[in-house]
Amino acid sequence: MGSCISKCMPNKHSRLEDHHVYDDDLYGFVQDKLVISQAPPFKVPPTPLSNKISPSPLELSFSSKSASTIFTASKSSASSIPAQFLWPAEDTVRALDELDEPLIDLGGFFRGDHESTLRAAKAIREACLSHGFFQVVNHGIDWGLIQAAHDHIRSFFRSPIETKLRASQKRNGYGGYSSAHSERFSSRLPWKETLSFGYPANSPEETVEFFKSKLGMEFEQTGKVYKKYCEAMKDLALGIMELLAISLGVGRLHYKELFNDSRSIMRCNYYPPCKKPSLVLGTGPHCDPTSLTVLHQDQVGGLEVSANGKWWKVRPHPDALVINIGDSFMALTNGMYKSGLHWAVVNESRERMSLSFFMCPAPYKVVRPPQGLLYRDMNGERKYPDFTWPELLHFVKNHHRADTGDTLGHFSRWLLSQSAVLSCQDPQA
Ligand SMILES: O=C(O)CCC(=O)C(=O)O
Numbered sequence: 001m002g003s004c005i006s007k008c009m010p011n012k013h014s015r016l017e018d019h020h021v022y023d024d025d026l027y028g029f030v031q032d033k034l035v036i037s038q039a040p041p042f043k044v045p046p047t048p049l050s051n052k053i054s055p056s057p058l059e060l061s062f063s064s065k066s067a068s069t070i071f072t073a074s075k076s077s078a079s080s081i082p083a084q085f086l087w088p089a090e091d092t093v094r095a096l097d098e099l100d101e102p103l104i105d106l107g108g109f110f111r112g113d114h115e116s117t118l119r120a121a122k123a124i125r126e127a128c129l130s131h132g133f134f135q136v137v138n139h140g141i142d143w144g145l146i147q148a149a150h151d152h153i154r155s156f157f158r159s160p161i162e163t164k165l166r167a168s169q170k171r172n173g174y175g176g177y178s179s180a181h182s183e184r185f186s187s188r189l190p191w192k193e194t195l196s197f198g199y200p201a202n203s204p205e206e207t208v209e210f211f212k213s214k215l216g217m218e219f220e221q222t223g224k225v226y227k228k229y230c231e232a233m234k235d236l237a238l239g240i241m242e243l244l245a246i247s248l249g250v251g252r253l254h255y256k257e258l259f260n261d262s263r264s265i266m267r268c269n270y271y272p273p274c275k276k277p278s279l280v281l282g283t284g285p286h287c288d289p290t291s292l293t294v295l296h297q298d299q300v301g302g303l304e305v306s307a308n309g310k311w312w313k314v315r316p317h318p319d320a321l322v323i324n325i326g327d328s329f330m331a332l333t334n335g336m337y338k339s340g341l342h343w344a345v346v347n348e349s350r351e352r353m354s355l356s357f358f359m360c361p362a363p364y365k366v367v368r369p370p371q372g373l374l375y376r377d378m379n380g381e382r383k384y385p386d387f388t389w390p391e392l393l394h395f396v397k398n399h400h401r402a403d404t405g406d407t408l409g410h411f412s413r414w415l416l417s418q419s420a421v422l423s424c425q426d427p428q429a
Pocket residue numbers: 267269283288295297302303342343344353354356
């Protein structure tokens with residue numbers, strides 16, 4: 001059945017010839033200009049019995065109550081937890097030990113030092129083969145800018161609810177203010193408020209425009225700070241793309257060029273204190289569907305990562321940024337690098353904030369692993385079909401709740417089922 005679907009499946013994305021110059025730094029080999037015009041077929045993996053795609057968008061009913069009536073920071077000190085915020089027992093385990101993710105010094109890489117670059121790439125490779133998380137220091141981002149980003153967004157979250165609701169996120173919208181994601185879900189709500197907005201690398205003024213148009217001129221300065229913050233995060237993320245390419249032994253600029261016109265997403269998370277933190281989750285268990293996440297967390301701590309069947313704390317380092325790869329980068333390595341499962345827990349007495357910058361490919365770019373990697377390390381066998389970022393984003397917004405797991409597997413099967421329907425409807429197919 002698998003091979004039938006893969007043979008019949010119409011290929012929506014044109015296949016360009018791939019030219020890959022292999023980087024011999026890490027592995028001591030060079031394969032010059034490997035040209036393969038036909039991408040190998042993607043084989044449909046079986047649907048795991050325990051993890052079926054929800055039959056309808058979001059298995060959860062939409063709550064008609066406004067976000068503010070369900071959850072606001074001011075109500076969060078209540079000692080009884082509303083039922084919508086309770087999580088199943090398996091999600092109430094808490095990490096005891098710290099993850100031993102590498103703390104990578106990027107100073108040498110940015111100075112162009114060969115040895116330090118190889119050391120950094122090697123550490124990144126080990127982390128990404130295992131759980132996908134590492135931290136970076138000497139990343140070049142001005143501490144004052146990080147501080148300003150926290151200060152501005154703290155003021156926003158402390159604003160009256162009427163102000164925050166001016167930027168309300170629509171049910172399946174892509175940006176805005178969300179109170180516990182209650183505009184989309186009515187159970188297993190995260191104990192947090194968020195503000196999300198886009199950062200298109202080619203049109204960065206849109207970030208300032210978001211703040212001005214949604215929240216008014218009093219937030220123009222916040223918009224300017226975040227435009228600068230996202231610009232700095234994008235430059236750092238592109239540097240890490242270079243290191244990821246070196247670590248995989250593909251052309252050094254391969255991923256950097258793929259993401260040079262990225263449309264990224266910025267999400268600011270505010271976790272109020274909670275009297276019964278063991279019953280709730282600040283952010284539910286999920287893998288980021290995006291490509292590369294650069295997170296700055298304050299010193300309270302709360303990020304936890306699943307690795308080797310256990311949850312681990314990710315210790316906040318005052319000068320570090322936490323990096324993890326997401327599902328769409330995992331697809332770009334044909335599943336070789338792991339998009340790590342993580343969640344955020346909340347604190348009994350302290351509020352916590354984290355700033356997540358998610359790098360995503362430009363909408364027209366096809367997410368597909370480099371041919372050389374595929375043929376060198378994986379016999380040319382594809383694990384995921386070609387897709388674009390808007391297709392994956394549509395799926396996670398409309399057909400899947402990320403904290404139910406295996407987003408990429410569900411998405412691949414869904415995409416193929418869509419293609420199969422299209423080919424049945426198209427008499428030419
Ligand atoms: O707050 C954190 O540490 C994690 C946030 C997160 O996972 C997210 O924004 O997707």
